[in-house]
Amino acid sequence: MVTVITITNQKGGTGKTTLSALLAFALTELNKKVLLIDLDPQAHLSSFFIKPNDLENIEGSLHMALGQRFKIVKINDRLGIIPSRLDYMVRAYRGELPMTRPYAIDERLRRPSRLRMEPAITGRYDYVIIDTPPELYPPTIWGLYAADYIIIPSNLEELSLMGVRLLIKDILPDVFLYSKHEVKVLGIALTNITKRYRPETIEKINNAIVKFIRDKIPRTLHNRFYVRPLFKTIIHRHNELRDVVYRPRRWEIPISRIMRRNEELFNEVREFGKEVLDRETLFQHLQ
Ligand SMILES: Nc1ncnc2c1ncn2[C@@H]1O[C@H](COP(=O)(O)OP(=O)(O)OP(=O)(O)O)[C@@H](O)[C@H]1O
Ligand SMILES: [Mg+2]
Structure with a gap:
């Protein structure tokens, strides 16, 4: 059985793509096979x-x-990718993208999607990590409905936090009710933030999110959120990650090499991977 983790925030530029790559690296370091x-x-x-x-x-x-x-x-031995490409936008423009949930269910064959059935995936990988686009573009929806677990990256900028609230209040309740899986929110990951924030500030934000969930989500769905919504581990702003998504010849630089340049970053990323696994274990015990 593979575990599917979807990384999403409808606000653009919150660190989804970077976090997807870092989490994949962290899990492979912990001996997991990741797609x-x-x-x-x-x-x-x-x-x-x-x-x-x-x-x-x-x-x-x-x-x-x-x-x-x-x-x-x-x-490499532990990491694979099913890539995307720019011309998929043209297919979206032509209305060729399915609006259904192709990564959750195969409507044609009336069975779970290939994500859960394909031997090349289920036989080889422990985790699937899905990076989604910003906004509520169809592929974002596919990723949400495909997930066992959702991770929401955010920085402390007000629009990013609004993206988190929008997801919690207006989108996730539908996903919880209509997905084929027990979709759960593993947590909100603070990424790309400076170190100037004091722990008390971070706790205040966590408590505000707890209150928001309590106020806006039906009680029966509260258990879909990890008890402490904010991950303990923060991935701070590091020069090594600045504009990585635009760097020339980035495809030639393995993430491990970027990690080796900054021990603090490497430790944060490894801790984050461990916290993801711990949170997943806790959710499994609760079932
Ligand atoms: N921890 C970090 N330290 C420094 N820079 C970072 C960090 N995380 C992300 N960034 C930078 O922030 C920018 C946005 O990150 P990224 O592209 O991962 O966000 P995104 O949510 O995937 O964006 P989009 O919504 O456009 O898909 C990039 O330039 C990236 O290099
Ligand atoms: Mg992205």
Whole structure:
């Protein structure tokens, strides 16, 4: 059985893509096998690993969603990716993207989607990590409905936090009710924030989110959120990660090399991976 973790925040630029790559690295360091799925037609996550020109010839995440042949690109023994590509935007423009939930259910065959059935995935990987686009673009919805667990990256900028509230109040209740899986929110991950915030400030934000969930979500759905919504581990703003998604020849630089340049960053990322696994274990015991 694979565990599917979807990284999402409807606000753009909150660190979804960077966190997807970092979490994949952290889990592989913890000996897990990880498959990344890039659902964003902007293809930034794909370009961490594959030269953009080469992406044009790879049948990736949209092909998989459409029930067509697709390719898993192997990065190393423990990491693979189903990439995205820019021309998927054209297919969206032409109305060719399914509005249903192709990563949750195969409507045609009336069974769980290929994400849960395909031997190349289920036989080889422990975790699937899905990076989603900003906004409520169809692939964002596919990612939400495919998830066992959702992680919401945010910084402390007001619009990012509004994105978190919008997701909690207006989108997740539907996903909880209509998904084929018990979708749960593993937590909100503070990323790309400076170190100037005091622990008390962070606690205040956590408490405000707890209150928001209590006030805005039906009581029967409270158990879908991890008791402490904010992850303890914060991935701070580090120079090594600044503009990584735009860096020239980034596909030639393994994440491990970036991590080796900054021990503090490496430790944060490893701690974050451990916290993800701990939170998942706790959720399983609660069931
Ligand atoms: N911890 C960090 N330290 C420094 N820079 C970061 C960090 N995390 C992300 N960034 C930078 O912030 C910007 C936005 O990050 P990223 O592209 O991961 O966000 P996103 O949510 O995927 O954006 P989009 O909504 O456009 O898909 C990028 O330039 C990235 O390099
Ligand atoms: Mg992104």
